[in-house]
Amino acid sequence: xxxxxxxxxxxxxxxxxxxxxxxxxxxxxxxxxxxxxxxxxxxxxxxxxxxxxxxxxxxxxxxxxxxxxxxxxxxxxxxxxxxxxxxxxxxxxxxxxxxxxxxxxxxxxxxxxxxxxxxxxxxxxxxxxxxxxxxxxxxxxxxxxxxxxxxxxxxxxxxxxxxxxxxxxxxxxxxxxxxxxxxxxxxxxxxxxxxxxxxxxxxxxxxxxxxxxxxxxxxxxxxxxxxxxxxxxxxxxxxxxxxxxxxxxxxxxxxxxxxxxxx
Amino acid sequence: xxxxxxxxxxxxxxxxxxxxxxxxxxxxxxxxxxxxxxxxxxxxxxxxxxxxxxxxxxxxxxxxxxxxxxxxxxxxxxxxxxxxxxxxxxxxxxxxxxxxxxxxxxxxxxxxxxxxxxxxxxxxxxxxxxxxxxxxxxxxxxxxxxxxxxxxxxxxxxxxxxxxxxxxxxxxxxxxxxxxxxxxxxxxxxxxxxxxxxxxxxxxxxxxxxxxxxxxxxxxxxxxxxxxxxxxxxxxxxxxxxxxxxxxxxxxxxxxxxxxxxxxxxxxxxxxxxxxxxxxxxxxxxxxxxxxxxxxxxxxxxxxxxxxxxxxxxxxxxxxxxxxxxxxxxxxxxxxxxxxxxxxxxxxxxxxxxxxxxxxxxxxxxxxxxxxxxxxxxxxxxxxxxxxxxxx
Numbered sequence: 001x002x003x004x005x006x007x008x009x010x011x012x013x014x015x016x017x018x019x020x021x022x023x024x025x026x027x028x029x030x031x032x033x034x035x036x037x038x039x040x041x042x043x044x045x046x047x048x049x050x051x052x053x054x055x056x057x058x059x060x061x062x063x064x065x066x067x068x069x070x071x072x073x074x075x076x077x078x079x080x081x082x083x084x085x086x087x088x089x090x091x092x093x094x095x096x097x098x099x100x101x102x103x104x105x106x107x108x109x110x111x112x113x114x115x116x117x118x119x120x121x122x123x124x125x126x127x128x129x130x131x132x133x134x135x136x137x138x139x140x141x142x143x144x145x146x147x148x149x150x151x152x153x154x155x156x157x158x159x160x161x162x163x164x165x166x167x168x169x170x171x172x173x174x175x176x177x178x179x180x181x182x183x184x185x186x187x188x189x190x191x192x193x194x195x196x197x198x199x200x201x202x203x204x205x206x207x208x209x210x211x212x213x214x215x216x217x218x219x220x221x222x223x224x225x226x227x228x229x230x231x232x233x234x235x236x237x238x239x240x241x242x243x244x245x246x247x248x249x250x251x252x253x254x255x256x257x258x259x260x261x262x263x
Numbered sequence: 264x265x266x267x268x269x270x271x272x273x274x275x276x277x278x279x280x281x282x283x284x285x286x287x288x289x290x291x292x293x294x295x296x297x298x299x300x301x302x303x304x305x306x307x308x309x310x311x312x313x314x315x316x317x318x319x320x321x322x323x324x325x326x327x328x329x330x331x332x333x334x335x336x337x338x339x340x341x342x343x344x345x346x347x348x349x350x351x352x353x354x355x356x357x358x359x360x361x362x363x364x365x366x367x368x369x370x371x372x373x374x375x376x377x378x379x380x381x382x383x384x385x386x387x388x389x390x391x392x393x394x395x396x397x398x399x400x401x402x403x404x405x406x407x408x409x410x411x412x413x414x415x416x417x418x419x420x421x422x423x424x425x426x427x428x429x430x431x432x433x434x435x436x437x438x439x440x441x442x443x444x445x446x447x448x449x450x451x452x453x454x455x456x457x458x459x460x461x462x463x464x465x466x467x468x469x470x471x472x473x474x475x476x477x478x479x480x481x482x483x484x485x486x487x488x489x490x491x492x493x494x495x496x497x498x499x500x501x502x503x504x505x506x507x508x509x510x511x512x513x514x515x516x517x518x519x520x521x522x523x524x525x526x527x528x529x530x531x532x533x534x535x536x537x538x539x540x541x542x543x544x545x546x547x548x549x550x551x552x553x554x555x556x557x558x559x560x561x562x563x564x565x566x567x568x569x570x571x572x573x574x575x576x577x578x579x580x581x582x583x584x585x586x587x588x589x590x591x592x593x594x595x596x597x598x599x600x601x602x603x604x605x606x607x608x609x610x611x612x613x614x615x616x617x618x619x620x621x622x623x624x625x626x627x628x629x630x631x632x633x634x635x636x637x638x639x640x641x642x643x644x645x646x647x648x649x650x651x652x653x654x655x
Contacts, residue, residue, distance in 0.1 A: 070277040077281055189288060192319040195281045196332045 001056035001152060003046045004110055005080065006103065006117035006130065009033040009064045009071035013122050020230055026123055033071045038118025040075070040187040042180035045148055046116050047079045047188070053152070057081040059110060063091065063102050069203050076198040077190035083201070084110065088208040093220025096124065100132030102218065105211045107137060112175060114157055119144060119179045130179045140172035146183035150174065275341075275572075282334075283341040289318055290349040298350035301478035302624045307431055308478055311353050316386020320346075324361040325368075329380035336513060337575035340520035344568075347524025348531070351628035352478035354521045356389075359427045362514040362636075363392035363436045366455050366506050369513075370498035379434060379457065391432035393423040393484060394507055400425075401641050403438075403507055404449045408486060410439035410456060417441070417456060417496065419489040422468070425635075429482030430467045434459055437486070438507060441500045453503030457495045464489040475627030508586070513578060515589040515636055519571045519596035522632035526564040526600045529607035529625040533557060536611050536620075547610075556610060560603045567592075567599035590637070590645035597639055600629035 011026060012034045021027035035043075043058070050056035060075050060083040062068055072083045086106050094102070107115065120127035134141035146167060147160040155174045160167040162181055190198075208215050216222065242252045257263045275283065293314055301308050315321050324339045325331020334342075339361055347354030364383055367375060382388040399405040408421025419439055429435070434457055441454040458465065469483035498506055534557055537548030547553050574592035578585045604626035608615035615622050633639045 073277045074281055077278075189285060190281060192282060192285060192323065192332060195278060195285060196334065199278065 001050060001053050001150065002112045003049065003056065003058045004061050004107065004112040004115045005039065005043045005046050005058055005075075006115065006133075007039045007043070007060045007062045007072065007075055007083075008036040008118075008121045008123075009062065009068050010036045010121055010123040013037070020232075023227075033067070035071060035075050036118055036121045036123075038120060038122075038180060038182065040078075040118075041182050041184050042116040042118050043075055043078060043080060044187040045145075045180055045184040048185070049148065049150065050079075059084060059112070061103065061106060061110070062086065063094075063099055063106070065092070072203060073198050074190060076201045076203075077194040078188060079190075079194055081201065083203045084206060085203055086206045086211070088215070088218075090208055090215035090219045093223060094218050095223035095225045096126045096128050097132065097224045098218045098222060100129045101136060102208075102211065102213065103129065104133045104136035105213060106206060107133065109206075109211075113152070113155075114150060114175055115139075115177045116148075116180050117177065119181055130177055134177035137177070140176040141179070142170045142172055142176060143179040145178050145180050148178060148180075148184070273569075273573075279338060279341060282338055283345060286320060286342045286345040287348075289314070289320070290345045290353075294346060294353050295349035298353075299618070299621060299624065301350060301352050302475075302628075303477075303618070305472075305477045307428075307480050308350075308353060308356075311350075312356055312386065312389070312431075315346075315353070315356055320357060321360055321386040322384040323357070324364060325380050325384040326376075329376050329384060331380065331384040335575070336516060336579045337572060340516050340571060340575050343517055343520035344524040344527070344571075347521040348528040350478075351521060351525050351625070352476050354524055355427065355476060355479050358514075358517040358521055359392065360390060361517055362510065363390040363428075363432075363434075365510040365513055366436050366497045367457065369509055370455075370502065370506055375457070375494070375497065383434070388433040389428055389431055390434040390436060391426050391428045391482075392510075393426050393429065393435050393437045395423060395425045396421070397424045401638060404452065404504060406438060406440065406453065408437070408439040409443065410437075410441050410454060410491075412441070412493075413490075415493055416490045417454075417493065419456065419458070419464075419486040419491065421486050423484045423486075425471065426482050426484055427479055427635075429484050430470055430480045432460065435465075435484065436497070438503045439486075441503070450504040451501040453507070454500045455497040455503045455506050456491050457497060458486075458489060458491055459495075462489055462491075474630055475624070476631050477627075511637060512585040512589045515593040515642075516571060516575050516578065518632055518636040519567070519574070519592040522593075522596035522600035522629065523564065523568045523571055525625055525629050525632070526560075526567065526596075526603040529600075529604040529622050529629075530557070530560050530564055532620065532622050532625075533560065533607040533610040536614070553610060556606050560606050563599045564603055567596040570595050584649060586645055587649035590642040590649075593632075593636060594639055594642035594646065597629075597632040597642075600632050601626075604629040 019027050046058045058080040060072060060080045063086040066087050068085050086102060117130035131141050142159040144162040145159045146162045149158040157172055157174055157176050159170045159178055161170050242249045294311055320342055322332045323334035323342055327333040343354045343358050383390055394403055396406050410417040410419045437456045437458050438453050440452050442452045464487040466485045467482050468485045471481040537553055537557060538546060540547045571592045574588035577588045607622040608626050611620055611622055614620050
């Protein structure tokens with residue numbers, strides 16, 4: 001079983017230090033970078049599948065600035081086999097469309113049975129890259145996965161896709177791209193053994209030239225989206241925190257809604 | 264022993280950060296809730312010893328070749344620091360496992376390492392370090408326990424005092440006199456042995472009741488004609504004193520790490536209290552006399568920490584000044600721990616004096632870091648000697 005997990009280093013949402021730079025974009029130099037939350041859930045799903053099968057390899061694929069290997073180390077420590085890091089100065093400021101094209105191109109050089117990706121990233125929250133990659137590669141795209149069941153003998157994959165009423169059951173032939181949700185299960189904390197073993201794991205670097213891509217079609221100047229404006233959300237007004245037993249809480253919430261003539 | 268992961272800068276590597284955070288999670292979730300009870304009951308926390316083993320934390324100091332994780336000195340100290348933040352007794356489990364294994368790691372043959380290290384790394388065995396005697400604390404060369412050669416064995420007779428984990432260890436690294444000739448050089452009289460216990464003639468004769476570190480058993484050990492094969496001697500006859508000194512160069516940072524951890528734990532409690540406690544209409548942290556204390560506590564802890572980390576990197580890199588670095592970091596950290604924990608009790612006022620809050624325990628725990636692994640006075644002698652050299 002060969003799985004590729006798409007991984008994006010993002011500013012750490014928990015650090016509280018996200019702020020906008022002078023160009024109105026997220027200042028990526030400030031916050032410490034971590035692996036995008038949803039991608040960790042995708043990686044955890046991959047690790048569980050490999051463990052259940054008793055065999056398999058997980059390759060991380062990331063398009064990110066040059067300092068990404070530091071961030072990828074945690075994902076390697078969780079148990080991924082190796083990483084491929086696409087990096088190029090010309091990629092700075094790339095839009096989602098460009099990102100998807102680059103990652104799809106990189107995937108053409110890898111052998112895999114399926115690709116897992118977090119459904120969106122906590123910085124851009126665009127949510128289109130995994131689907132766009134599947135479109136580029138002409139592969140089935142199974143989204144919002146809450147359960148993933150590959151069958152290597154029949155070369156098919158079944159996914160439970162989260163829906164407003166529960167879930168849909170999807171099935172597709174391999175290879176395929178799967179968009180992963182947090183319903184797949186909490187990512188493990190890397191063990192000490194895993195952390196020390198990550199030292200010896202391979203991170204292959206690939207530039208635009210390695211991929212045979214033209215820098216002019218990527219990066220800030222070629223972006224298909226333009227950032228017009230960004231503002232901080234207004235600070236919250238007074239909030240009331242309801243504590244107590246569920247019955248007490250329910251009573252207070254009902255009173256609250258009645259006071260405001262909502263019910 | 265420079266490796267690629269050694270930082271050329273003053274920041275921890277990503278690997279070291281991951282490791283520190285991994286141990287912190289374990290310390291916060293599994294160790295901290297047990298700390299008060301361990302202190303109250305005075306019982307060695309077998310469950311936490313097993314937890315450290317299961318999490319591979321005890322494997323950190325040992326070479327990969329023999330089943331360890333091959334952690335550098337800084338990596339081991341990061342783990343000791345995080346554990347000690349939650350519980351000094353638990354931090355000591357890792358610190359002593361490292362300390363007592365050092366003679367073997369420094370001077371043992373591959374055969375000896377292969378015999379003993381795998382089970383130390385897995386945590387199946389604990390090891391204790393037996394130098395100190397009732398009449399020989401600071402004056403290591405004055406120990407009187409004898410090891411007399413008899414055929415293919417040595418016969419060990421004497422007693423050791425204040426031996427951490429002496430009653431729970433499976434192996435004891437024992438230093439004994441093999442050359443009692445009064446004309447022999449003082450530093451060539453001792454040899455080092457690994458004693459596998461239980462064994463005939465070996466007895467735990469006393470467990471101390473201590474001010475702090477109450478969950479860590481501190482034992483008096485009696486050796487009444489204990490036989491060990493020659494194969495259990497570490498290094499050559501007469502190497503014992505040098506081996507003990509080389510051991511301290513690497514083990515003192517471990518105690519410094521324990522001290523920094525204790526200090527940080529106390530600071531965390533005091534800072535949280537100063538944020539919450541209100542008097543005279545405002546939080547006490549906003550009064551300058553209290554804010555000043557907390558600032559000094561933070562600066563004291565951080566400077567002890569940074570000296571420790573630097574010392575670890577220097578010692579790992581093979582600096583000829585290892586003794587200076589190791590004595591200095593232990594000196595500064597021990598004093599820091601005592602000062603910060605005492606001030607933490609002060610910040611909490613009356614609440615700092617009762618066991619409902621952990622700072623009184625932390626203050627009692629901190630004191631030992633000024634005493635063992637070489638008293639603060641001995642550390643000062645080592646630093647001064649490095650500074651001044653010998654009188655020609």
